[in-house]
Structures are given as C-alpha cells and as structure tokens.
Amino acid sequence: MTSSPPSLDATQLGAYFALIEASSLLKHAVEQQLRDAGDLSYVQFQLLATLGDSSTGSRRMTDLADGVVYSRSGLTYQAQTLEKRGLVTRTPSTDDERSITVTITEEGRAVLAGVFPGHVAVLEDLLFAVLSRSDIETLADILTRARDHMRQTPPRSAEPRRRKKMAGTDQAP
Amino acid sequence: MTSSPPSLDATQLGAYFALIEASSLLKHAVEQQLRDAGDLSYVQFQLLATLGDSSTGSRRMTDLADGVVYSRSGLTYQAQTLEKRGLVTRTPSTDDERSITVTITEEGRAVLAGVFPGHVAVLEDLLFAVLSRSDIETLADILTRARDHMRQTPPRSAEPRRRKKMAGTDQAP
DNA sequence: AGCAAGTGCTTCGAATTGGAAGCACGATAG
DNA sequence: CTATCGTGCTTCCAATTCGAAGCACTTGCT
Numbered sequence: 001m002t003s004s005p006p007s008l009d010a011t012q013l014g015a016y017f018a019l020i021e022a023s024s025l026l027k028h029a030v031e032q033q034l035r036d037a038g039d040l041s042y043v044q045f046q047l048l049a050t051l052g053d054s055s056t057g058s059r060r061m062t063d064l065a066d067g068v069v070y071s072r073s074g075l076t077y078q079a080q081t082l083e084k085r086g087l088v089t090r091t092p093s094t095d096d097e098r099s100i101t102v103t104i105t106e107e108g109r110a111v112l113a114g115v116f117p118g119h120v121a122v123l124e125d126l127l128f129a130v131l132s133r134s135d136i137e138t139l140a141d142i143l144t145r146a147r148d149h150m151r152q153t154p155p156r157s158a159e160p161r162r163r164k165k166m167a168g169t170d171q172a173p
Numbered sequence: 174m175t176s177s178p179p180s181l182d183a184t185q186l187g188a189y190f191a192l193i194e195a196s197s198l199l200k201h202a203v204e205q206q207l208r209d210a211g212d213l214s215y216v217q218f219q220l221l222a223t224l225g226d227s228s229t230g231s232r233r234m235t236d237l238a239d240g241v242v243y244s245r246s247g248l249t250y251q252a253q254t255l256e257k258r259g260l261v262t263r264t265p266s267t268d269d270e271r272s273i274t275v276t277i278t279e280e281g282r283a284v285l286a287g288v289f290p291g292h293v294a295v296l297e298d299l300l301f302a303v304l305s306r307s308d309i310e311t312l313a314d315i316l317t318r319a320r321d322h323m324r325q326t327p328p329r330s331a332e333p334r335r336r337k338k339m340a341g342t343d344q345a346p
Numbered sequence: 347a348g349c350a351a352g353t354g355c356t357t358c359g360a361a362t363t364g365g366a367a368g369c370a371c372g373a374t375a376g
Numbered sequence: 377c378t379a380t381c382g383t384g385c386t387t388c389c390a391a392t393t394c395g396a397a398g399c400a401c402t403t404g405c406t
Contacts, residue, residue, distance in 0.1 A: 008293055015309050016296060018316035023196035024242040025323040041362085062384060069197040071364045076386055078362090098371045098384045120181055123189060130322040135315050136188050142308050143191035149303040150198040214392085235354060244394045249356055251392090271354045271401045352403075363392070373382080 026126055033122045038115040043070060043078055045119070048087060048112045051104035058103035060093070087111055199299055206295045211288040216241060216251055218292070221260060221285045224277035231276035233266070260284055 008016070027042060034040045040048070046068040051057055059067070065075040079102055082088045087108035093099045104112075128136065181189070200215060207213045213221070219241040224230055232240070238248040252275055255261045260281035266272040277285075301309065 007289075008296065011310055011313050012296070012301060014317060015313035016300065018313055018320050019192075019196055019300075020200070021242060022316045022320040022323065023192055025320065027193070028242060029323070043362090060384080069194060069201060072385065073365075073387080074363050080386095093384095096372075096384080100385070116180075123181065123185070126323050126326060127189065127192075127319055128185060130318050131315060137184055138311055139315050140184050140188035140191055142304065142312050143195045144187060145303050146300055147191050147195040147198065150195065150202070150299050153299060216392090233354080245355065246357080246395075247393050253356095266354095269354080269402075273355065348406090350403100350405085352401105354401085355399090357398075358396090360395100361393085363390100365390100366388090368387075369385085371382105371384085374380085376377100376379085 022127075026123075029126055030119060030122055033118050034115055037118045038111050040111065040115060041078075043068060043074075044082060044087075045112075045115065047075075047078060047082065047102075048104060048108055051088065051102065052109060052112050056103075058101050061100045061102060064102060082108070195300075199296075202299055203292060203295055206291050207288055210291045211284050213284065213288060214251075216243060216247075217255060217260075218285075218288065220248075220251060220255065220275075221277060221281055224261065224275065225282060225285050229276075231274050234273045234275060237275060255281070 030045075031042045034042060034045050038045075047064060050064060050067050051059060061075060061079065062072070064070075064079075065072050068075075070078075079088065079090060079100075083090050085107075087105060089103045089105055090100050091103070093101045131139070203218075204215045207215060207218050211218075220237060223237060223240050224232060234248055234252065235245070237243075237252075238245050241248075243251075252261065252263060252273075256263055258280075260278060262276045262278055263273050264276070266274050304312070
C-alpha cells in the first residue's frame with residue numbers, strides 16, 4: 001500500500017499548533033484569574049456558567065458532561081464539590097428516576113457574577129485585544145463549524161456504550 | 174461604582190466558547206488516538222514532536238515547558254517517564270551546570286513516526302474536513318496573532334520569579 | 347573574593363482526571 | 377409480567393498536574 005502523503009502542509013500545521021497553543025495559554029490565564037477571584041477551577045466555572053445560561057438554571061449530569069467535554073466520573077466529583085460549597089443543588093429527576101438534575105443556587109449565581117468581570121477582562125486583554133471585529137466574527141464562524149462537526153462525529157471506534165440518537169451505523173456485529 | 178459593561182457581545186462569546194470547545198474536543202480525540210497508537214499522552218507527544226522539530230533534536234527543560242505550556246514540575250515528571258521508556262535522553266548541559274538538555278532518541282523518533290500518520294488522520298477528519306483552504310489560512314493567521322500576543326503578555330501580576338528578558342516594566346516596587 | 351539575588355530543575359503533597367466496573371432504573375421484546 | 381439490553385451516575389483506583397519549597401549553580405555588585 002503506497003500510503004497517501006500523511007503529512008500536513010505548513011499552513012495546516014500552523015493552524016493546528018496555534019489553536020492548541022492559544023487555547024492552552026488562554027485557559028491557563030483564565031484559570032489563574034478564576035482561582036484568585038472566586039476559588040473556582042476552570043471546569044467549575046464552565047459548569048456554573050452553563051447552568052446560569054439555562055432558562056431553568058438546571059441540567060442533567062450527562063448533558064453537563066457533554067457540554068463541557070468532561071468525563072462522567074470527573075463530573076460526579078466536581079458536582080459533589082460544588083454541592084458542598086452550596087453553589088449547586090443535586091436532585092433526582094422526577095420523570096426519570098436514574099438521572100440527576102443539577103441546579104445552580106443563588107449563591108452559585110453570586111459567585112459567578114463575582115468572577116465574571118475579571119474573566120471578561122482577561123479575555124479582552126489576551127484574546128480580543130489583538131483581533132479586529134471582523135477577525136472575531138470569522139474566528140467564531142470557522143471554529144463553530146469545526147466544533148459542530150466534531151460534536152457529531154463519533155469518536156472513531158464507537159464503543160458498545162457509545163451511541164447517540166443515530167440509526168444506520170451498522171457494521172459487522 | 175457604575176462599572177463599565179463587563180459583558181461580551183454574542184459574537185465574542187461565540188468565538189470564545191467555540192475556541193475552547195473545539196480545542197477540547199480535538200485534544201480528547203487526539204489523545205485517544207495517541208494512546209492507542211503509541212501509548213503516549215498528549216503532552217508526551219507534544220514533547221517528542223517539539224524535540225523532533227529541533228535541528229539538534231534537543232532542548233532545555235525550561236524551554237520545553239514553555240513551548241508546550243506546561244508546569245516545570247509537570248515537565249520533570251513527563252521527562253522522567255519518557256526517559257524510562259528510552260524515548261529521550263537527559264544530560265546536564267556543558268555550559269550551564271544547572272540546566273538539563275533533553276534529547277530525543279532514535280527510539281523516540283520511531284515512536285513519533287509510528288503515531289504521526291494516525292494523528293494526521295484524526296486532524297484531517299475532525300478539524301480540516303469542514304474547513305476550506307482559505308478557512309485554514311485565516312484561522313492560522315488569527316490564532317497565530319492571538320498566541321504571539323499571549324506569549325509576550327506577562328500573566329497579569331508578574332510574580333518575583335516571573336520575568337523574561339524585558340526591561341522597562343517598572344511599577345511601584 | 348564574598349555575598350545576595352536570579353535561574354534551572356526536582357521533590358513533596360494535595361487536588362484532579364478518566365477509564366473500568368458496578369448499581370439502579372427504564373424501555374423493549376417475548 | 378419478566379428477561380434483557382440500554383442509559384445515568386457513582387465508586388474505585390492509578391496516573392497526572394501544579395504550586396510551594398528546596399537545592400545547586402550563576403551572575404551581579406561591592
């Protein structure tokens with residue numbers, strides 16, 4: 001098999017590295033700020049922010065995990081931590097006895113509100129400072145497309161316990 | 174204090190979330206592939222790739238850490254791991270007795286070569302599949318600018334043990 | 347030379363992560 | 377109704393991570 005050229009060209013590599021590096025740098029910086037401002041880890045902030053965005057202020061565990069791209073077990077741990085701090089509430093769902101509904105509390109909203117300004121400031125300084133309006137729009141467009149694609153592309157070897165609401169992916173059993 | 178509007182507009186938020194989500198999703202997918210193909214973690218791959226890129230095949234510990242955006246102590250751990258597996262070599266520098274020079278071995282290059290095709294495949298499938306040539310160029314341009322800016326912007330409260338080769342940042346002591 | 351500050355790396359300890367395995371409820375086919 | 381499979385979460389455990397503190401070598405000043 002005369003395999004096809006496996007390498008990427010310079011531009012692709014540049015885009016890839018810049019993506020990884022930029023997100024890493026940004027994440028670390030934000031992490032720092034969140035720690036100082038409200039003693040929150042990045043995931044915890046993401047969770048609170050996700051819940052705060054919801055009209056009901058709550059979400060199922062699984063949906064939260066998918067939303068922030070996190071492992072189920074990891075989420076269990078973080079949810080417990082947040083619950084201990086009184087920032088969220090965990091209650092078994094009424095309709096499905098298995099699932100847990102996580103809800104942000106007033107206190108949680110307060111903490112979120114407390115760290116948000118600083119968070120935004122970091123983003124302004126580090127990310128948006130050198131980007132034009134049009135850059136930002138373009139970036140949003142491109143990355144949104146990429147993200148949506150990745151979201152719906154199954155992880156390259158769908159395990160048994162791995163399937164969403166999709167029919168038709170039938171291979172040899 | 175009628176603080177200035179601390180919030181971001183929808184586009185900015187969209188760009189930010191898409192950036193974080195896309196990089197997370199991509200990282201997880203790549204991590205999976207690296208694990209399967211060569212039993213490497215993402216950082217380990219980054220380290221080997223960085224060393225492989227160098228003309229000499231080696232780098233100082235600190236430079237490596239900065240390069241992949243990692244803590245010093247974390248790098249020490251990973252370097253030891255890679256050394257145990259025979260993928261890199263660690264030798265005290267001749268000119269500066271304090272610093273350690275990490276060098277990739279033949280074996281290391283072999284492992285790198287072994288995982289690379291799969292790695293590239295994942296990138297093609299997940300990231301580049303839905304992007305046009307021009308998208309990729311634009312993405313590289315924008316993110317490179319952002320990254321470079323973040324690289325040279327000190328972490329918003331320069332600690333004592335925090336300074337590069339820059340003069341002129343003098344504030345109240 | 348002699349001392350103090352700076353830099354490079356490692357050790358230590360505590361907090362996170364995530365995969366595998368387990369438990370419990372729900373839905374579907376007999 | 378009752379097996380059986382599927383889904384939602386948690387527990388367990390081993391591997392990572394990172395900051396604080398410590399050790400060793402260098403550089404800068406006097």
